[in-house]
Amino acid sequence: MSIDSLDPDDVDAADILGSAIERREDPSLLTGDAEYTxxxxxxxxxxxxxxxxxxxxxxxxxxxxxxxxxxxxxxxxxxxxxxxxxxxxxxxxxxxxxxxxxxxxxxxxxxxxxxxxxxxxxxxxxxxxxxxxxxxxxxxxxxxxxxxxxDASADPAAALDGEAGQLHDDAEGNVAFDWEIGDEERTAEAFDDAAHTVSLELENQLLIANAMExxxxxxxxxxxxxxxxxxxxxxxxxxxxxxxxxxxxxxxxxxxxxxxxxGGGFGCxxxxxxxxxxxxxxxxxxxxxxxxxxxxxxxxxxDAPGRGHITTAELAMDDDANITGLRVDTKANLGAYLSTFAPAVPTYLYGTLLSGQYDIPAIHASVTGAYTNVPPVDAYRGAGRPEASFLVERLASLGAREAGVDPAEFRQKNFVPDDAFPYQTQVAVEYDSGEYGKPMAKALEAVDYDAFRERQKEAREEGRYLGIGFSCYIEACGLAPSELAGQLGAQAGLWESSLVRFHPSGTVTAFCGTSGHGQGHGTTYAQIVANELGIPYEDVEVVEGDTDEIPQGMGTYGSRSAAVGGSALVKSSQKLVEKAREIAAHQLEADPADVEFAGGEFAVSGTDRSLGIKEIAQQSYLAHDMPDDMEPGLEATSFYDPDNFVFPFGTHVAVVEVDPESGEIEFENYVAVDDVGNQINPKIVEGQIHGGVAQGIGQALYEGAVYDDNAQLLTGSMQDYAVPKSLHIPDMETESTVTPCPHNPLGVKGVGEAGTIAAPQAVVNAVTDALEPFGVDTVEMPMTAERVWTAVNEQATAD
Ligand code: MCN
The missing domain is CATH 3.90.1170.50 (Aldehyde oxidase/xanthine dehydrogenase, a/b hammerhead)
Incomplete structure (x- = not known):
């Protein structure tokens, strides 16, 4: 299903929030009118x-x-x-x-x-x-x-093992930090008592962002x-x-x-x-x-690359296929020096997401950060969360295979139950809201799962190898409470600031401290403010990305703009409405408590007396007839500091056919069911998912920064670094469920990274499912035809 975009003129003002209106920024971007640096x-x-x-x-x-x-x-x-x-x-x-x-x-x-x-x-x-x-x-x-x-090395394991040179006098053994989270003892007990265990060695390869500009x-x-x-x-x-x-x-x-x-950033x-x-x-x-x-x-x-993990992970299960423990050990590549957020990515943004969508009673993870001879590594779309989701979802598929349970059923039986929210994980974070069974149910229906398994059986008999891969991802975004940033030791808050200014002529400028670079904030922020003020969408202009226009802000990353910037705009709009209500009450000779505001009109309840907000704006600048002690003008500023992260989630399913003779992979289907809470603009949400999934498929099948033994980059141009082209990306079916965020005024969760977090493991799980008859349970990313072919043939030789 693809959502049709709407002309804003065809949408009733009352429905503007939540409508799939077309992005207002596209004409200038598409006609060469945009001004880049x-x-x-x-x-x-x-x-x-x-x-x-x-x-x-x-x-x-x-x-x-x-x-x-x-x-x-x-x-x-x-x-x-x-x-x-x-x-x-x-x-x-x-x-x-x-x-x-x-x-x-x-x-x-x-x-x-x-x-x-x-x-x-x-x-x-x-x-x-x-x-x-x-x-x-x-x-x-x-x-x-x-x-x-x-001596040089691009490999964190080699750098830590002393196989490469020493990079800095102040970091012996190239260790940047040792970090751990969870309960080591309880996790060890879970493994001692386990009926089934599986383990996985994986590399989550280093990626380069490739923004157009x-x-x-x-x-x-x-x-x-x-x-x-x-x-x-x-x-x-x-x-x-x-x-x-x-x-x-x-x-x-x-x-x-x-x-x-x-022209795009993707973190870099x-x-x-x-x-x-x-x-x-x-x-x-x-x-x-x-x-x-x-x-x-x-x-x-x-440009700061992202990911770059080498991980050993193990899952413990009881004899009923319930997950009882997860143990993780990761070596994270930090590059040659510390980049701005570098230590936070493989720790706070990774270790805290290791419970996935599952109720796991014991988790322990240790992470060693390594200095290596690559550029300083930092956030790349998803940043830490794709690495966590990848390993949890790979283990879920391997665990299901080990326990002899269907992979969809294995996930469903281990989901955090709907009545357990807010859910405190064993790795510090508390999930705000979730109904994990719903996206899974929609995805199973979309791929007609039972029929697929039948088709898969028949195809195998004909020597064709179909596979299905699940990814039930969780993400923490909407970065996030300043208090938490303080506890982490960061010298910055994580609020957002906004200013909403009504001009005397009746138009509005909404300023926000975020800085969109492809996400359509000019459209969605205008939808939010128009809805709050009850004025036409066209009358709202959005300004961001300039420290002279808006004095303070924290920017756009960690899919925070809708949840934090959007909420700051709601707050300023509501403050502005309160001032306007007092002016209206004064001019209508009523008590402010008796003045109702709806659809841009202030009306004295039980009467036919009313004034429009645009008229009030004009009056506020004329200042001829204002309440005592009230300043002229109509604008409001606010800072919004959230109570928690937001936790979007969903189920992505890839259906592939793998040719074991050539190692080639073809998509038959890709279904994405995402829950990002309430949607401000479903068309923009869909676009974000499409772009994100394309990047996730890029990681699964094509992309990776490759360095030689002297830490020389071998993939240093678009001819060598394989960014997927449109013909490599399958048609996707996108669907959604809606579980509103309970702690921000819009009920929104972030969407900007969801697709990238979800996709890689859906594709890898699909390929390993297809190759089950060959005994292949893992293929490293990017899964080139050569790697797939080698996995099949190595297994055949081993057998
Ligand atoms: N939105 C919505 N309803 C929701 C959530 C979001 O309509 N429930 C809308 C928002 O209003 C916004 C867009 O979706 O217009 C993305 O919102 P959000 O999830 O808050 O993410 P941010 O705007 O903070 O964008 C950051 C995110 C990140 S971290 C990366 S990386 C990324 C991404 O966005 N890089 C991008 N998407 C990108 N898209 C483009 N074109 N280019 C990039 O570099």
Whole structure:
């Protein structure tokens, strides 16, 4: 089923919230009217290029920039010593959580330009600023660097086992941290008493985000006022302002960070990088605007990759196939230095989701973070939660096979029961609401499960191998209570701020501290505010992504915008309505308690006297007849700090046919049933699921960053890194169930990452189901034809 989008003019104002109206941002994006960072042209603008390490790990013996400095058109060359006094550290480690259970974190020095050592291919060594972009890039080739190569490794297990070089003096054995969660003793007992156990060794491979628009920044310094404007590809301009202000030593209130149109982020534009900070620093130093745009190959080497886990996991069951214990040991790749959220991803965003949709009485997980010679690793769509969901759902399928129970039935019997919510897991989080059986029931119906098993049997007799794979995922998103961020030791809150301003003419501007970059906030936020104020949707304009327009904000990541930003907009709208109610009551000579508000009208109950909110807005600016002591104007600001995360969930089912002769996999069907609470815009929700599933299928079948033994990236271009094309993605059936979030005013849960979290294990489980007759129970991702063929043939040889 695909949802048809509606013209907003055809939707009654009362139904605007929850309608599948078409995205208002698409015409400008599709007609080339959008303005991306690289489109910005400023008078006298210079161009910056970055000289990056060729090696995965090396001492720098010498950097000679003299030839580059003499080239025509080169304005300046900077190396470590030129910026060391001004730029303290490139990672903006302000936000790195060092609290709860992460006391063991070993932070390491991270200079803006490498000092005497480079630790990954792409580590920045020098920047060249020139009148022309091409001259700047040519001049980086004229900077002469002498290296002394060191042992390198991209593999966290090798780095921890001492098979690679030591990266940092302050992190012995390349250990960044040791972390654990759950009850080790109780879990050991569960395994001692188990009737069945299964174990799984897996690699959740390193992925590169591949946003359509590479990272870019333009900085413009105004010496008279000391104001520094930075336009950049950012998912969270306010956090970038905070971190950049610390890193380059510029007062926060004189730093403006604006995200123009941003062509996707998928996590990689959350973090603070040296590159954008260097643009700002150089513009300030030279007192001329400076632009830097990453080349695609540069992005492959420097955009923070995600995932990168090596895990051993075990599941314990009783003789009735009830899950009794889960034990996990993970080595997480953190890359060469700590990125902004790096330690939080394989710990708080991973370990806390290991209960999945199941009532598991004993869980224990340990995670060791490893420094390796790849770029700093951080969040990639899903961030920690796909890794958790993948291993839980792979174990659920293996557990069912071991216990001799159908995989759908195994899941159903182990679900957290509907009456157990709010449900306290054994791994710290409390699920807000859920009805896990419902999406599963819809998915089974959509694939006609019983009939499928019959077809599968018949097909096997004909030498054809069909398989079905389930993924019953859970996600924690809507990041989230500031108190919790504090307990984790983060130096930032996790609220969201908003401002709703009625103009005298009757239109409204809604400002929010989030920063959409493809998610359609201009549409959905306008739906929320129009609904609250009872005014036409077209009359609401949405502004985000600019620290000058909205003073504070926390940005867009962790599928938080609808749940946290949307709720902040509800709060501001409601405050505004309360002020308007008092003005209306005053002008209608009634008690505010007797004035009802509905459909944009304030009416005195039991009478025919009323005033529209637009008229009140106009009156509030005229201020001729206001209640005593009331200020003129009609706008309201609020900060919303949620009580908990939100916990979307669902069941995805992949149906595939595998050719054991060639190892090729073909989709027969893909069904996604998601519960994201109330939906603001079902068409946008569907689009988010489609995009997310495509990325999840990318991980299952095609994608992965591959490094050689010297930590040289072998997949450094679009020819080598296999992003799926549209022809690789099956038609999907998307359905939903609705279990509202009980603790935010919209009842919404996030959707931005759900598809990516759900899809990989649905596909892997489908392939291993198809290959059951061959005794294959696991194939590593990406499941290339070669890997599938090898799994079949290795098993055949073993037999
Ligand atoms: N929405 C809705 N009803 C709900 C939940 C959400 O209508 N119950 C709408 C929201 O109003 C919003 C969209 O769906 O328009 C996504 O909302 P939400 O789940 O809150 O996620 P965010 O807006 O915070 O987006 C972040 C999320 C993340 S973490 C990644 S990564 C990601 C993603 O969104 N990167 C994307 N989706 C992406 N989509 C595009 N096009 N490009 C990216 O880089």
């Amino acid at each position: 690289d489109d910005i042209q400023l008078p006298e603008m210079l161009h910056m290029a970055i000289l990056r390490s060729q090696h995965g790990h090396a001492e720098i013996e010498d950097v000679d920039a003299s030839a580059a400095e003499e080239m025509d058109g080169v304005v300046a060359v900077y190396t470590h010593d030129d910026v060391a006094d001004e730029a303290v550290s490139r990672d903006g480690s302000l936000l790195i959580p060092t609290g709860w259970l992460l006391e063991s974190l070993r932070q390491v020095d991270h200079p803006v330009l490498a000092k005497d050592r480079v630790r990954y291919q792409g580590d920045a060594i020098a920047v060249v600023v020139a009148e022309d972009r091409y001259v700047a890039h040519d001049a980086t080739n004229a900077v002469d660097v002498s290296y002394d190569r060191l 590479p990272r870019a920044a333009v900085a413009d310094y105004h010496p008279g006022s000391d104001e520094l404007d930075v336009f950049m590809t950012s998912q969270n301009p306010h956090l970038h302002r905070l971190l950049m202000s610390g890193v380059i030593g510029h007062p926060e209130h004189k730093l403006r960070v604006k995200a123009p149109d941003v 534009k959350i973090h603070h990088y040296a590159d954008e900070a260097l643009v700002a620093l150089v513009a300030r130093d030279l007192e001329r605007p400076v632009k830097w745009t990453s080349r695609r190959t540069e992005g492959y080497k420097t």
